[in-house]
Amino acid sequence: MAEYEQVVQPFAPVFDKDSRILILGSLPSVKSREQGFYYGHARNRFWPMLAAVYGEQAPRDIPEKKALLLRHGLAVYDVIESCQIRGSSDSSIRNVKAADLGAVMEASRIEKILVNGRTAAKYFKACQPEAYWQLVVELPSTSPANAAFSLEKLVRIWGEHLQ
Numbered sequence: 001m002a003e004y005e006q007v008v009q010p011f012a013p014v015f016d017k018d019s020r021i022l023i024l025g026s027l028p029s030v031k032s033r034e035q036g037f038y039y040g041h042a043r044n045r046f047w048p049m050l051a052a053v054y055g056e057q058a059p060r061d062i063p064e065k066k067a068l069l070l071r072h073g074l075a076v077y078d079v080i081e082s083c084q085i086r087g088s089s090d091s092s093i094r095n096v097k098a099a100d101l102g103a104v105m106e107a108s109r110i111e112k113i114l115v116n117g118r119t120a121a122k123y124f125k126a127c128q129p130e131a132y133w134q135l136v137v138e139l140p141s142t143s144p145a146n147a148a149f150s151l152e153k154l155v156r157i158w159g160e161h162l163q
Helices: 030-035 046-053 062-071 102-107 118-127 151-162
Strands: 004-008 021-025 074-078 080-086 094-098 112-116 136-139
Touching: 021 118, 046 062, 046 151, 062 074, 094 118, 112 118, 112 151, 118 136, 136 151
Parallel strands: 021 074, 021 112, 112 136
Antiparallel strands: 004 080, 080 094
């Protein structure tokens, strides 16, 4: 079994003053950290799902990903600032320090927070201020581990909340 590793959020939040929807994951996976950006695992459906919702081509690199987000008033960050974790196993997460969402919330126009999967929702409720709870919608994870949801189903469900 893999050893626990102390992981600190390696990415800054992506947002601007026009961001209206904040999408929160739990913590970047090993593959995302290797790729250098959110949802970097080749089989994660996040970027194909977003592109399909907005009728665009899937972004190929980090600048295209950032542009897609900002063009549609989206912000991306994670609920966890740091924790101990084995590999990318959400079930192994322990000793969590919550991310500070204040800068994003104060410098943008966030009206809705979409949490990407159960783990992000769990740590959001456990660690984030109650003042934000009324804005939260838990959506199915785009992770390849969530095989119960096809890309088409993710596009339909996420699309209802991204329009």
